[in-house]
Amino acid sequence: MTTASLIGWTALSALVPGAAHLRAGRRRTGFVLLAVFGVVLVAILLYGLRFMGDAGAVIRSSTLTTIMVGSGVCALAWFTLTVLSFVALRPKRLSQNGQIVSGIVVGVLAVSVMAPFALTASTIKAVGETLDAISAPDGSQPTHVPIRAEDPWNGRKRINFLLLGGDAAGNRESVRTDSMTVASVNLATGNTVLFSLPRNLQYVRFPAGSPLHKQFPNGFTAEQGLLNAVWYYADNNPQVMGGRNRGPQALKDAIGHTLGLKIDYYAMVDMFGFARLIDAMGGLQIRVEQDIKWGGKFGTAGTIKAGHRRLSGEEVLWYGRSRVDSDDFSRMGRQRCVIGALAQQANPATVLTNFTKIATATRHMFRTDIPRDLLEHLVPLGLKVKDAKITSLQFVPPLIWPGNPDWHKIRTLTLKAIRESMTDRRAVAANASPSDAPATPGATTPRVPASPSPSETQSLAKRPTQTPTQNDQEAKSLTELCGF
Known part of the structure; x- marks a missing residue:
């Protein structure tokens, strides 16, 4: 395996988890990673479909917390996946220069795959802080009646x-x-x-x-x-x-x-x-x-x-x-x-x-x-x-x-x-x-x-x-x- 192909298979694994393990002959691990990836995609899709008829639930505090925690977990998981994919391809088979080049490139890649999740977590955090800030009581509000999800407007038309x-x-x-x-x-x-x-x-x-x-x-x-x-x-x-x-x-x-x-x-x-x-x-x-x-x-x-x-x-x-x-x-x-x-x-x-x-x-x-x-x-x-x-x-x-x-x-x-x-x-x-x-x-x-x-x-x-x-x-x- 050349330096370029090792880097390429590692990068592919960042998009399709398990690809590098399959290429390295670790078929069982590769299929398990693919299956887990599929389950995660389906779970995210189903979670997103919940908001199709209730767009406002996206800004609910519990939803924002779930997305933020999920983004952090995914960032760490993808970082780990990238490193393990690189190791599974046995970079020691490369020349010394190849090991150095591939190590640097994969290191940058491992950090880069965390960026989208970090951006998502940062954005969600900004949303939560903004909503909390603009709705924070300043002493002018009377005690509000608890908001009921089935009738948030309290019977008003x-x-x-x-x-x-x-x-x-x-x-x-x-x-x-x-x-x-x-x-x-x-x-x-x-x-x-x-x-x-x-x-x-x-x-x-x-x-x-x-x-x-x-x-x-x-x-x-x-x-x-x-x-x-x-x-x-x-x-x-x-x-x-x-x-x-x-x-x-x-x-x-x-x-x-x-x-x-x-x-x-x-x-x-x-x-x-x-x-x-x-x-x-x-x-x-x-x-x-x-x-x-x-x-x-x-x-x-x-x-x-x-x-x-x-x-x-x-x-x-x-x-x-x-x-x-x-x-x-x-x-x-x-x-x-x-x-x-x-x-x-x-x-x-x-x-x-x-x-x-x-x-x-x-x-x-x-x-x-x-x-x-x-x-x-x-x-x-x-x-x-x-x-x-x-x-x-x-x-x-x-x-x-x-x-x-x-x-x-x-x-x-x-x-x-x-x-x-x-x-x-x-x-x-x-x-x-x-x-x-x-x-x-x-x-x-x-x-x-x-x-x-x-x-x-x-x-x-x-x-x-x-x-x-x-x-x-x-x-x-x-x-x-x-x-x-």
């Missing part, structure tokens, strides 16, 4: 998630929730309605059970009464909320009461962490309708040119944040397109290719009160939503004036949008007009507090007659609006 973009910039003392969207998901069909609320929505009410209802019975007036300051106020006034880290619950109460929905869970993305996530994905393809200047009040830092462009994380961040020659409602529309583009482009190939970077970025950008045991049930729901109808409603002028919101109208439109999402019409992004709200005889409409604050009086006095944002009367799909 619809689940409402509050999706937040938090801005904790260096010049701010705490988090301001500058992007607030409620995703109301039909559990049976996956049809989803996105309700976007402007950050400057003023004087929101709180349900009777909220501590802030007693503090602000006529509507939230602290911090200029802006919705994006509710989390900030609650976190910085634990004596009012009855404990620390109650910002998420306060905001869920306010937005849920505003829409007439029960907000089940929240997920907040730190905007700068979001930029790192986009970079980890290799950028995001966006249709930029017009030049977007960013930086300061006059956009002196840079310009995102119009057209179909692949934007970096920083550019995506500023595309959704810039107010230069724009307004909050235009920003909301761009942020909606970013969410839609991310949902479409975060495909399995992209995620797997950049998994380690994405996992690292995700670990430091998310906060949520979704229990760890519920995450596995979000996977099949997310896959269902991806192919379902997604509609969108923004509560912006002229539909709703943030300084003088019509609370009854907001609830009426919310209910109408949910009802329409349950039909079989094509996916639309509804920018509803004021006429969309059906008239309700005798309905009372909550207004601003009876004794307006100075800032409120000024806001009403300067109520705008139009907005730079064009809100189409005709419903359009996200494809039309965002150019996907």
Whole structure:
């Protein structure tokens, strides 16, 4: 046997265990290794088939541990197999130079065959640590009811998630929730309605059970009464909320009461962490309708040119944040397109290719009160939503004036949008007009507090007659609006 053939048979044994032993005349050992290899392949196949109808079970803690331990065992087994295959071929029959060359090559091969298993174990470990980190309790969550596998949603037919973009910039003392969207998901069909609320929505009410209802019975007036300051106020006034880290619950109460929905869970993305996530994905393809200047009040830092462009994380961040020659409602529309583009482009190939970077970025950008045991049930729901109808409603002028919101109208439109999402019409992004709200005889409409604050009086006095944002009367799909 030549040096090359010995190396070749050893390498073949790494792919087909037992090949080298058969070549060396050790038929019994060779067939035993082949049989064991076949049994292992069948076992892995059967184990994988378990997840065909339950994709979420892949991220279960027990599953991740099993895969990680199995990868470690396989790494050691293949290393041992490679060495034993080399020994079975009796390299001492080679010349001295042949022994040295074959020993070095097989040594590298023995280490190399461990790499795929080590990579798998490392990836699975990153998944587990990421999921544990983003779902770790921070004191804001109440005690959750244990998750039952047969009914993880506790009999609910619809689940409402509050999706937040938090801005904790260096010049701010705490988090301001500058992007607030409620995703109301039909559990049976996956049809989803996105309700976007402007950050400057003023004087929101709180349900009777909220501590802030007693503090602000006529509507939230602290911090200029802006919705994006509710989390900030609650976190910085634990004596009012009855404990620390109650910002998420306060905001869920306010937005849920505003829409007439029960907000089940929240997920907040730190905007700068979001930029790192986009970079980890290799950028995001966006249709930029017009030049977007960013930086300061006059956009002196840079310009995102119009057209179909692949934007970096920083550019995506500023595309959704810039107010230069724009307004909050235009920003909301761009942020909606970013969410839609991310949902479409975060495909399995992209995620797997950049998994380690994405996992690292995700670990430091998310906060949520979704229990760890519920995450596995979000996977099949997310896959269902991806192919379902997604509609969108923004509560912006002229539909709703943030300084003088019509609370009854907001609830009426919310209910109408949910009802329409349950039909079989094509996916639309509804920018509803004021006429969309059906008239309700005798309905009372909550207004601003009876004794307006100075800032409120000024806001009403300067109520705008139009907005730079064009809100189409005709419903359009996200494809039309965002150019996907």
